[in-house]
Amino acid sequence: MNIWVQLAIWVISYFVSVAARPKPPQAKPAAFGDFQFPQSTEGTPQAVVFGDVWTPDWMVLGVGQYRTQAIKQKGGKK
Numbered sequence: 178m179n180i181w182v183q184l185a186i187w188v189i190s191y192f193v194s195v196a197a198r199p200k201p202p203q204a205k206p207a208a209f210g211d212f213q214f215p216q217s218t219e220g221t222p223q224a225v226v227f228g229d230v231w232t233p234d235w236m237v238l239g240v241g242q243y244r245t246q247a248i249k250q251k252g253g254k255k
Contacts (some may be wrong), residue, residue, distance in 0.1 A: 226232065 224232070
């Protein structure tokens with residue numbers, strides 16, 4: 178009988194602690210203005226690169242697509 182009382186106390190204390198813990202704040206999604214990208218000046222020669230490459234140039238001319246909506250697609254059939 179003693180083990181069932183301990184188990185009941187454990188279950189009750191678990192649910193009380195889950196209900197009493199503070200809720201974490203919801204993080205807002207990152208906006209494009211939150212990023213700091215270096216900008217090129219007019220007249221500076223720029224290299225054109227196709228694909229993924231490591232380059233010593235620190236200039237960023239284009240950035241990827243920063244989506245604010247989830248991508249939803251159906252899986253293929255097997």
